[in-house]
Every structure is written in structure tokens, then in C-alpha cells.
Amino acid sequence: MKKIGWITGKKKLLRLAGLSLMGVLLLSGCGNTGKSAVAAASSTSASETSNEAGKGSKVSQPAENVDAQVAEASLPQPGEAISASLTWKSRMELAYATQFAVDTYEDADGMQYEAVSVADGSRFLLIPEGGKVPEDLPDSIQVLKRPVKQIYLVATATMDMFRMLGALPDIRFSGTDASGWYIPEAKEAMENGSILYAGKYSEPDYERIVSEGCGLAIENTMILHSPEVKEKAESFGIPVLVDHSSYEAHPLGRTEWIRLYGVLTGKEKEGGSGICKAGSGVAACYRRRFGCGERRRERKNRTDGAGGKAVGGIFLYYEPGQRERAPFL
Numbered sequence: 001m002k003k004i005g006w007i008t009g010k011k012k013l014l015r016l017a018g019l020s021l022m023g024v025l026l027l028s029g030c031g032n033t034g035k036s037a038v039a040a041a042s043s044t045s046a047s048e049t050s051n052e053a054g055k056g057s058k059v060s061q062p063a064e065n066v067d068a069q070v071a072e073a074s075l076p077q078p079g080e081a082i083s084a085s086l087t088w089k090s091r092m093e094l095a096y097a098t099q100f101a102v103d104t105y106e107d108a109d110g111m112q113y114e115a116v117s118v119a120d121g122s123r124f125l126l127i128p129e130g131g132k133v134p135e136d137l138p139d140s141i142q143v144l145k146r147p148v149k150q151i152y153l154v155a156t157a158t159m160d161m162f163r164m165l166g167a168l169p170d171i172r173f174s175g176t177d178a179s180g181w182y183i184p185e186a187k188e189a190m191e192n193g194s195i196l197y198a199g200k201y202s203e204p205d206y207e208r209i210v211s212e213g214c215g216l217a218i219e220n221t222m223i224l225h226s227p228e229v230k231e232k233a234e235s236f237g238i239p240v241l242v243d244h245s246s247y248e249a250h251p252l253g254r255t256e257w258i259r260l261y262g263v264l265t266g267k268e269k270e271g272g273s274g275i276c277k278a279g280s281g282v283a284a285c286y287r288r289r290f291g292c293g294e295r296r297r298e299r300k301n302r303t304d305g306a307g308g309k310a311v312g313g314i315f316l317y318y319e320p321g322q323r324e325r326a327p328f329l
Helices: 002-028 037-054 063-072 156-165 184-191 206-211 221-225 227-235 251-255 257-264 268-276 281-290
Strands: 087-091 100-106 112-118 123-127 141-145 151-153 171-174 216-219 240-242 298-300 314-319 322-327
Touching (some): 100 257, 112 257, 156 171, 156 257, 171 184, 206 227, 216 221, 251 257, 257 268
Parallel strands (some): 123 141, 151 216, 216 240
Antiparallel strands (some): 087 100, 100 112, 298 314, 314 322
């Protein structure tokens, strides 16, 4: 009797195992031969994403794809020819930044043009007042009139650089509304209408920025997850520059981006002195390297001009009769 009971129990176990196997096969699907249930689910998900993309919905890129884009990108070599009418003269000396380059070219009349290159492969040629766009300029190089005006600023971390340059009037649109700004001057400009809110990076107000003649959109790397937004802006004739300062290995490399924005706005001198005013130990290192005047500063951590705590990583540096605000390093 014990043996019969054991055999009966064994049959029940086999029957349960058979039912479990049938369930797995059903979940896998008969048409997915050689694929696991997980693979089948992934295939279905990809198919649904593709279908949604066909309906016009936004499809973001995985983070690893974005990182790969940046890793594979490179800057052009100094001296590269971009037009038969322009002669390469020099490249901006940068002590720490590796994610952008600025090259100076000259035409037959001695007029200077700046070529800006960013590590994602984007390239821009700044046309000086009275200058001409070279007829043989490659399509991959976007044209900007210098100084650049009517800027749509989405990369919020750069706003203080524009403030230090005295270039806030060049910004017409913001990707952050007034309540989101920790910089008093930016907040005030939005409240009085000098700077208009034009939507966040993933949902810009194209009608507004196009109708008012946006000269350049400055985005942060979040836009790389929504490439269709960048493509649409460019289709409307709006050049897009993606700020890659967050990819700089050295803190001063991030700060050196103020020199790029100085070039764009015609304030190169202010761009160099802006770093020298940063006031921290690393900025002092920069001053020693480039011969900027050494001045004693006292560092006040994470406070704003009114004595409250800063939001967004801003330090203030105080001097006799002067207050300087510098990007957080």
C-alpha cells in the first residue's frame, strides 16, 4: 500500500510539472521559437514603441546611447580648412576644457571669423558684422551672426555665466519659468518681460521662438534623449548648441565654458576675466596660469546676496565694496 501511494504521488508531481511546462510554452508563444519569454516580451515592447513612434509620439534614447555619442565624438584638429576663402590663424588656448574648441579664421580682407566646435560633433561659424558666409562652407557647419542675439537658454547652469558676461540682454527665451530661477537678475528679467518663458527642453514653444527670431538655442545634454526636438528646432532654422560642460573632467573645465559664451556674445575679454573672478582655489590656479590679477577673496558657502541659502549650487565671493557670484565648482 505504501508503494502504491508513493507511485500515485509521483504521478501527481509529474502532472503538475507537465502543466507548468505547458504554461511556459504558452507564455513564450508558438511563433517565438528559440526565444525566451523575456526576449518575446522585449520584442513586443520594441514593436509597441515603434508603433507609437509611427503615430508621432516622442521616443527617448537610452542613456547608454547618449553616452556613446559623446564618447565617440571628437573635436577637429587645429588648422583644418573649412573654406577656400578663409585662412586658419589660431585656436583658443584652454587650460582644462576638452569638450569645445574655438578656432579663428581670417578672410582676404583681414576680417576674423570664429569657428566653434563642440564634442558632440556640432560646429558653428560666427560671421562678424559686415562679413560674408563662404559659398563653399560645408553643410555640417551652422552659421551664426555675431554677436548672437535672441537666445533660447535651456541649459540653466549657464545663466550665471551670461550674467557675469553682462550678456543677459542677449537672452530672450528661457526653458525655466520665473519661479525656478535662483539668480535674482534672471528672475527679475522674466518678471518684467525681458526674458520670456518658452517651454522646457522637451516641449519648447516653437511658435514663440520662431516668431521672435531666435538666434540660437542653448540646451543641456538632456536634449540628447529627445533628438526629435533638436531636429525640429533646426528644421525651423534655429541652430542648437548643446552645452557639454557637465562632461568636463576638471571643475575649471566646466567654468571655462564662459569663454565660449563670451565668443558667442562678442564679450571675449569678459569671458576671461569672469573665470579670474571665481575666487576659489581652482580659480586661483587659473589666474596663476594666465596671469590674471591676484586679489584676496573670502568664500561664503551656499548663500545668496540676501543672506539666504543658494539654490542650484551657487557660491558668492565677496570683495571690499563688491560682490561676485560664480558658478559652483
